[in-house]
Amino acid sequence: MNQLRLDPLSGRWVAVSTERFDRNAMFGACKPAPYDSGARCPFCPGNEEETPPALETYGAEGSWLVRVVPNRYPAFEGLAPFVVDHRGPVFTEAPASGIHEVLVFSPHHDLTWGSFDDHQCVLVMSAIRDRVEEHQSTPGLRYSQVIVNYGREAGASVEHPHGQLLGIPFVPRELVDEQGSFTRFAGGCLLCTATASEERAGYRTVEANEHTVTFAPYWSGTPYELLIVPRTHEAHLHRSGPEDLAGVGIAIRNALDTLRRLLGEVAYNVVFHAAPYRASAPYHWHVHVLPKLVTRAGFELGTGVYINVVAPERAADELRQAIADRQRATAHSPEGVAS
Numbered sequence: 001m002n003q004l005r006l007d008p009l010s011g012r013w014v015a016v017s018t019e020r021f022d023r024n025a026m027f028g029a030c031k032p033a034p035y036d037s038g039a040r041c042p043f044c045p046g047n048e049e050e051t052p053p054a055l056e057t058y059g060a061e062g063s064w065l066v067r068v069v070p071n072r073y074p075a076f077e078g079l080a081p082f083v084v085d086h087r088g089p090v091f092t093e094a095p096a097s098g099i100h101e102v103l104v105f106s107p108h109h110d111l112t113w114g115s116f117d118d119h120q121c122v123l124v125m126s127a128i129r130d131r132v133e134e135h136q137s138t139p140g141l142r143y144s145q146v147i148v149n150y151g152r153e154a155g156a157s158v159e160h161p162h163g164q165l166l167g168i169p170f171v172p173r174e175l176v177d178e179q180g181s182f183t184r185f186a187g188g189c190l191l192c193t194a195t196a197s198e199e200r201a202g203y204r205t206v207e208a209n210e211h212t213v214t215f216a217p218y219w220s221g222t223p224y225e226l227l228i229v230p231r232t233h234e235a236h237l238h239r240s241g242p243e244d245l246a247g248v249g250i251a252i253r254n255a256l257d258t259l260r261r262l263l264g265e266v267a268y269n270v271v272f273h274a275a276p277y278r279a280s281a282p283y284h285w286h287v288h289v290l291p292k293l294v295t296r297a298g299f300e301l302g303t304g305v306y307i308n309v310v311a312p313e314r315a316a317d318e319l320r321q322a323i324a325d326r327q328r329a330t331a332h333s334p335e336g337v338a339s
């Protein structure tokens with residue numbers, strides 16, 4: 001039966017409508033489009049002069065493991081103050097000042113976050129933390145958005161594993177909505193409550209360990225979407241302890257690896273949400289993992305109501321099965337290593 005579920009973070013309704021679901025028919029054409037393999041990759045070692053000079057590198061001198069560079073085509077640039085100019089009753093503008101950086105996650109062109117070892121996950125998360133720390137000390141900026149786009153369909157123009165960090169001079173609507181939801185939530189912290197409730201229910205939880213909980217939220221608006229929540233209640237990513245940061249980095253790797261094992265190579269977006277730097281309202285930082293399996297159609301665009309054709313209960317069940325299959329394969333392989 002179809003059902004409406006309320007997303008308590010965004011305040012939007014989601015329609016779970018699974019009757020017409022046929023995975024092969026719906027997701028069959030969702031393999032990421034190939035990149036031009038003849039083109040020179042600007043993020044590979046040896047091609048460093050193709051990007052602006054690095055802002056930061058991690059790893060031994062001369063052989064970086066993570067590299068942060070300014071985006072060559074920044075959406076937000078410069079430190080002009082955020083002054084809103086009303087040019088008539090309906091024309092309002094402001095300078096798009098801020099910082100737009102690219103984080104090259106690895107020197108290895110063919111890896112993805114889903115195939116990093118633990119050490120690389122830790123390095124990437126340390127780099128993200130350091131850059132957000134740097135952004136929040138920059139005058140005029142209010143919020144940092146960390147994103148990973150994987151595959152052309154998800155907006156990635158370069159194949160090499162990388163993410164983007166944008167420091168912007170205002171708090172975007174999505175964050176304002178989530179902050180409002182945390183503030184209105186009566187029973188303590190919204191996400192501490194959600195993780196506890198999901199763990200109690202059990203059947204939407206995909207991975208739970210000492211530091212993080214990964215689950216297919218009850219209110220999932222898109223097939224196989226996952227939410228990764230650090231157990232420590234903390235509003236700001238950049239104030240999170242090293243163990244929690246490492247835990248989230250590894251949980252992202254595990255989530256992406258499991259999605260690939262279940263669904264094959266699919267495009268996805270990873271979206272980090274943390275409180276604006278100077279916010280004191282209740283918040284709990286977290287990461288959305290959003291496989292790009294469906295296209296937003298007219299109803300979604302017109303209403304903001306997502307129709308999800310894969311119930312999160314089923315998604316979590318299949319993902320747990322993929323983890324169990326992998327563990328069995330690891331235990332049975334002679335080298336003790338699964339491919």
Ligand SMILES: [Zn+2]
Nearest residue numbers: 041044109160
């Ligand atoms: Zn490359």
Ligand SMILES: [Zn+2]
Nearest residue numbers: 189192233284
């Ligand atoms: Zn919390």
Ligand SMILES: [Zn+2]
Nearest residue numbers: 009178273288
């Ligand atoms: Zn969020």
